[in-house]
Amino acid sequence: MADIQRLSLNQATTQNWSIQQAVEGCLRHGIPSVALWRHKIAETGLTQSVRLVRNAGLHVSSVCRGGMFPASTAQLRQERIEDNLRAIDEAADLLADSLVFVVGAAPSIPLADARRMVEDGIASIVPYARQRKVRIGLEPLHPMYAADRCVLNTIDQALNLAAPYSPAEVGIILDTFHIWWDPTVFEQIARCQGRIFGFHVCDWLVPLPDILLGRGIMGDGIIDNHALRLAVEANGYHGPIEVEIFNRQLWDTPGDEVLAKVVERFTTIV
């Protein structure tokens, strides 16, 4: 099963912790990598965030998240682009493996148009990401989020979005929660070879308690995280594996309990 040296704590799992608390938690539990969220970076300040992870000797597997391209006016879309440029700066300063993109959605905009806005949005930020040496990781989200969170919903679609760019610059983030159901998931993972920038694990509980905050810890649901990890590795990804769990109940649990369980499940199930 997975080596703890591969484990990265995605901060979404310990939503009530600041960056300092997450960093200290990783140190206590022997977790070598962390993924930081931008609202937490804003809270702590970028300089201080960089200092905290550097002093702790932690690796930053990703910054979450850029994206959110579709918007109803050109001005709003431009503001989102500018915010993405700031996200690129943050990922650069934190030496993150990649900046994760959740591309966004806008219920008032026809789906095909929103998807074109995503294409245009990516095109407009790639040059700056290249300049700052930040890799853009496109994360397909489960189709149940297509209306209001993310119009990028399959690995195939992510590969099409990434195709115009160098595999060194634009790649794919594979999260088992979002992709496990895909009847062609193993073929699609194989097609990602050379472009896998990140791998996230959690679980799908039955019944699903909540669309957004009902994700489970590995082993509590029906996702075969182990088989998916092997597939991702067979196709060239050997970097950090983020545990990213949006779950209100977990958030209400003391962080150290959560981390102990994450480490245990990661090393015995993933």
Add this chain to the structure above:
Amino acid sequence: MADIQRLSLNQATTQNWSIQQAVEGCLRHGIPSVALWRHKIAETGLTQSVRLVRNAGLHVSSVCRGGMFPASTAQLRQERIEDNLRAIDEAADLLADSLVFVVGAAPSIPLADARRMVEDGIASIVPYARQRKVRIGLEPLHPMYAADRCVLNTIDQALNLAAPYSPAEVGIILDTFHIWWDPTVFEQIARCQGRIFGFHVCDWLVPLPDILLGRGIMGDGIIDNHALRLAVEANGYHGPIEVEIFNRQLWDTPGDEVLAKVVERFTTIV
């Protein structure tokens, strides 16, 4: 917009009505077709159900539903097969355009195995369906149901399941709620040409109130039912269009109010 002559009331929309009530409702509102559910047929009796729709001059667009193939033991799977043979008899007696298949899921069974059980299940009922001249309509369900309701989740997958059989015998049921998000939906609909056995409409509300009982009436959500109808027609389907809405709030509304709204939305939005 859609002609009321194409409208079929799927009984799921008026969950609190018996078959007799649904039939009388259709007559009052000028709805020419109806789709019957098996638990309602069981309640009324098959002979009486046949008599009710025949006397009313209603067309039966489908019987819902066969399927539910994956199960943990061979005996259970055999029982499901036998139940499907009874469903075929009901669809035959009702002269339904097709028997809709929701193929099922079993959280305790690995996804790939469950999908193989579906293949095997279909193979084992096709001969009897052929004999009784009942068409098998495979309905892909939204990926959010893959864990516990239906492991058939994309049109592509449905086409692969149907491929070994004659397009006169095994086809696809396209429900906009389940397919709208697919980045390749229009290409996939085109691939269905010659195998489209049914078309269902409803809407995806934002935010989604409930995974199962939170579907909306056409026009209240973000699905472009009109564009999807045109695509389905361009690819050869000109049969009844079922309005199938699982919504607890709608179920608590008097049936005649529901039907008036269904007719209005169908003829102005679909």
